[in-house]
Amino acid sequence: MPIHDVGYRRLKNENNSSLFRWLAICRIGVQLAWKSKWVKRLMLAAWLPVTYWAAGFFLVEKAIIADQLSAIGEAGSFNQFSTLALTESITNRFWIFPGVNDLQEVFRTGDIPEIRNTVWRWMLMTFFRYPQAIIILFLVGFIAPSLISQDIRSRALLIYFSRPISRLEYIWGKLCVPSIFIILVTTLPALCLYIIALLMSPDISTLPQTWDIPVRIIIATFGLVLPTSAVALMLSSLTQETRFANFSWFAIWGLGHGTWLTIALATSLQMGRPLFDPAVMQSDIVTNWSAISLYNSLGSLQSYIFGFETFAESWRGIISLFGITAFSMTILYRRISSPM
């Protein structure tokens, strides 16, 4: 008999509260997802844009300081970095992005706290809306489709549901897996960027000027996490084959955005203007069909949360996301609750 063979012993320990048993499901999901080389590469790639945006914050703060120095006649070599020069540069390079007009207006006011708050919000909104949204598309596409489909294929649902775990705890635990990765590539870098921007600002007075930004970042994270994770898990619960769920995930994004782009292209040809011309983008048909694209709806929600769109402008996207999330969660719950 081996020396460590202790036979069967009674278990003497305090169990965890049942409120946190979903954590085990989440932890094992993250652990398994992290084994993928592609997930690690994507995580690395997701942090690369931070350097570009950090450089952007540096230029913004330099321009604001230049304005302050020139106001007291001490600008010197800082003259070329004025907010006026910056706004022209942004307008020329990023005219396609939403909220550029708001930036121009706020720069004209010359109110430094207001300029700082608006520019920081705009930069973080573009950070969420462009590089990170693309990364999330791929990251969730790699992680979430296997989460439930694999459990169905290997009949692991019996392992979960023969334990004191409810359906909702299972779903919550699984939802947390892609959510954690999304938080790691959006919220965390966005908060890091905010801290970098604070460190680059001249003094601590910038904190009360920009206190709302971390709150907006957290709300924007929820806006990203819930619909994307719910849709991905719903697709995962519909099949035993992970590749079908993978394909459906990319198809939903691709087809939705592709259809909207086709509508926008047709409209631009009809109007005789470039595709992303504001007149085309703000035309009734293009805005009405915008919600067909998950990407546009998420973008619209981000613009609303960061204060660059009003509810009247973004309600289609918000309602669409709410509907998609509710539908996905209902299907997901029904699939998980079906008799085994």
Next chain:
Amino acid sequence: MRALDGIDLEVRAGITGLLGPNGAGKSTLIKLLLGLVQPTSGTASFLGFDVRKQGRQIRSRIGYMPEDDCYISGLSGVNAVQFSGCLSGIPKTEALRRAHEILDFCDMKQERYRMIDTYSTGMRQKIKFASAIVHDPEFLILDEPTAGLDPEERETLLKRIHLLASQMGKSVLISTHILPDVQAICDDVVILAQGKVRLCEPLVNLNRTTAPSFCVRALENIDQLAMVLEKDNVEVIKNPDGTLTVASHSSELPEIIWNAAFQSGVSIQSLIPARNSLEEVFLSTVTDSPSTEEEN
């Protein structure tokens, strides 16, 4: 279609064998007890808890080893058992310690660190068994626990189950088609057929026949012995292995047999009390069930 109908079953502490033909409702009964399926009507309680409303309390007190080959892909054996412990509420570090202890108990050595996807059927059975007992449940439900095991592993697993029941005070319900397993370790037998309980008896009672009978093995002329016994109004059955099963309600049956042997000049090699095999009981119970008769 009713998978289960009017089940009224009281199970004693110890090991109970749950038998029944395919489609009898065994798995449905187990899933009902676990709260995985809800009864369409009626009530059911298990360990004093209502299966409709208190599924969580029930599941925290029982260990379930499913028949299906279920596992979480990508985990090592020890992590799979640890994870089962965590799902039952054991803290992570404690669950790992406990998983190692249980795998030692199940005689699983270094292979516990291998990915579960690479395991043989026997090793997966061990992992399922270890996962079922990692949280020290009061009641164990084992669905086909010895399926896919070689004879040696099967015997070892049965010994472990017996040890859990006899020394650790666990109550065990074994659903199986392998009758020798039931005969080897069970205290009670429940036979289900067409969704109803057809028999619920201690195994000892099933081993007694309705009329006292003996199994007679003779050196030669067994047919002559049979003829003499039949003249004495004794029921005689010729077995394919060349023995006779002799039954009578007379309390002097052994003397009758010895006298018949003397009269017929047959030397008796062995005379032992006959027992009904569990298989006979099972077949007669299932065949005699009302629905089967109706179908026939």
